[in-house]
Amino acid sequence: MSIEDLESIALAMVAPGKGIIAIDESTKTIAKRFEAVGIENSEENRRAYRELLLTTPGLNEHISGAILYDETIRQKTRDGVPFTEVMKKAGIIPGIKVDKGPVPLAGFPGDVVTEGLDGLRPRLEEYARLGAQFAKWRAVINITEDNPSSTAIEANCHALARYAALCQEAGLVPMVEPEVIMDGDHTIEVSYEVHEAVLRSLFNALYEQNVMLEGTILKSSMVIPGKACDEQASVEEVAEATVRVLKTCVPASLPGIVFLSGGQTDEQSTSHLNAMNRMGPHPWPLSFSYGRAMQQAALKLWSKDMKANYADAQKTVHARAKDNGLAALGQWNGK
Numbered sequence: 004m005s006i007e008d009l010e011s012i013a014l015a016m017v018a019p020g021k022g023i024i025a026i027d028e029s030t031k032t033i034a035k036r037f038e039a040v041g042i043e044n045s046e047e048n049r050r051a052y053r054e055l056l057l058t059t060p061g062l063n064e065h066i067s068g069a070i071l072y073d074e075t076i077r078q079k080t081r082d083g084v085p086f087t088e089v090m091k092k093a094g095i096i097p098g099i100k101v102d103k104g105p106v107p108l109a110g111f112p113g114d115v116v117t118e119g120l121d122g123l124r125p126r127l128e129e130y131a132r133l134g135a136q137f138a139k140w141r142a143v144i145n146i147t148e149d150n151p152s153s154t155a156i157e158a159n160c161h162a163l164a165r166y167a168a169l170c171q172e173a174g175l176v177p178m179v180e181p182e183v184i185m186d187g188d189h190t191i192e193v194s195y196e197v198h199e200a201v202l203r204s205l206f207n208a209l210y211e212q213n214v215m216l217e218g219t220i221l222k223s224s225m226v227i228p229g230k231a232c233d234e235q236a237s238v239e240e241v242a243e244a245t246v247r248v249l250k251t252c253v254p255a256s257l258p259g260i261v262f263l264s265g266g267q268t269d270e271q272s273t274s275h276l277n278a279m280n281r282m283g284p285h286p287w288p289l290s291f292s293y294g295r296a297m298q299q300a301a302l303k304l305w306s307k308d309m310k311a312n313y314a315d316a317q318k319t320v321h322a323r324a325k326d327n328g329l330a331a332l333g334q335w336n337g338k
């Protein structure tokens with residue numbers, strides 16, 4: 004696949020007013036989400052829930068793509084249609100999470116590094132055959148008094164760049180996700196400094212590994228104080244700091260940037276995105292790739308009565324997609 008093909012997929016992922024729905028929770032993570040609302044973490048419940056999300060009427064009006072998990076990309080609707088077929092028919096680009104999750108970084112207490120590079124080439128080839136057009140890898144950066152170490156930043160960014168190069172070789176657009184975690188009592192200034200160090204290291208590593216930025220998407224966290232920080236920031240402060248760090252570190256040749264929600268409420272995640280886009284124009288489209296902030300309301304509703312609330316849960320997904328789609332244009336006017 005040529006760089007032009009990768010670039011056109013990347014541009015379609017961040018088409019005006021559209022974003023990504025992240026439904027790639029690993030079995031361990033979806034277990035936590037299900038447990039919180041009293042749903043049994045069985046394969047059938049996971050399949051049924053992902054079917055609900057992917058078959059939401061009108062989803063493609065505001066959603067360009069969906070990130071799936073290894074189990075999900077192989078699953079089908081109740082009627083036996085592969086999820087990837089349903090998505091292609093609706094014009095929703097199939098994506099796949101390919102990392103194997105974070106593990107403690109030896110020698111650096113509190114830091115983690117994401118695994119999954121061993122055997123990645125054949126796995127990517129298989130995902131491409133199954134219909135994936137982009138892939139995602141998440142690095143986790145923790146903030147404490149002693150973290151992150153520069154070693155953790157470099158190790159994670161090196162892995163992200165190795166993964167990204169392999170994706171492009173396999174004809175998949177890499178979505179590179181360094182998530183700076185919101186847990187802790189750090190200030191917005193500390194969050195800014197960590198984002199700056201991580202993004203500088205990431206783009207340096209991408210350059211070193213010959214990754215073509217024109218065929219790459221960045222999935223970023225926002226510059227936000229830790230959840231336990233006494234000084235919380237206003238929507239404008241978060242938006243301003245996030246845009247500033249991105250402008251400082253991210254080359255304009257990147258086709259787009261999407262955000263994760265990272266534990267923000269639905270309203271926060273939408274307001275922050277909206278405020279950033281109101282500060283535009285920016286060198287790249289700024290959109291969303293939310294997991295929890297796209298799904299949590301629908302999951303809660305569905306958990307109360309899987310049959311009776313099915314259609315209403317889908318309406319909630321559509322409403323969240325619409326709000327975030329408007330925020331991606333800076334046109335969201337609140338609830």
Ligand SMILES: O=P(O)(O)OC[C@H]1O[C@](O)(COP(=O)(O)O)[C@@H](O)[C@@H]1O
Nearest residue numbers: 025027028029032264265293294295
């Ligand atoms: O821990 P896991 O299973 O890799 O999942 C992490 C989740 O974080 C995300 O990267 C972002 O999700 P949120 O928007 O909920 O923060 C999702 O794509 C993914 O499902």
